Amino acid sequence: MDIKINIDRRSNQAKVFYEYLKTLPFVEIEETRYNQETEKAIKEAKSGKATKTTLEDFRKDIYS
Template identity: 55%
Template sequence: MEIVLKIDQRKKEAKALIEYLKNLPFVEIENMSNKKRYNTQTEKAIDDARVGKTYATSLEELRKQLYS
């Protein structure tokens, strides 16, 4: 069974806890700030939208694309 903890690393107590947990043989720590939240295609779409690489479309055109 796995348990996921989210720890705010800005506090010294949190840093101490993380260091303690790193030394336990049955604990695996994964830094989530480096991990992408979405798949590659979605990440690219988000990045494109941020820099303005988008185009306007009508609701009718969107429905055609989704349902065809």
Template identity: 45%
Template sequence: MVTVRIKSKNKQAKALIEMLRTFSFVEVEEEQRYNAETEKAIQEVRKGKVVKAENSEDLFKQLGI
């Protein structure tokens, strides 16, 4: 058995992975970097859905804690 790691961030890498999937003797396993909840949180941060606070007291006030 041989293990090959491919960083699938560009078109060429994605095309290679899709081509490899067509072979019956190749098994492609995708590694999940984070769990679903963490992935969702990362996407929200990228979209700007964050709470900004001056300090912890301000943060707790905004969160209603």
């Protein structure tokens, strides 16, 4: 069973609690670097779902 906890790490108590959680062997911390849409795009690109294009074709698509 997975449990998701959002911790606002701006307070000292939250920082200490977060650091404690990281020390527990049964806790897996998954931090996102970007918003959900960007993270999804990164995962798709890594899994090969992205379309390769040349810079010239990319510019044509943008400006046409």
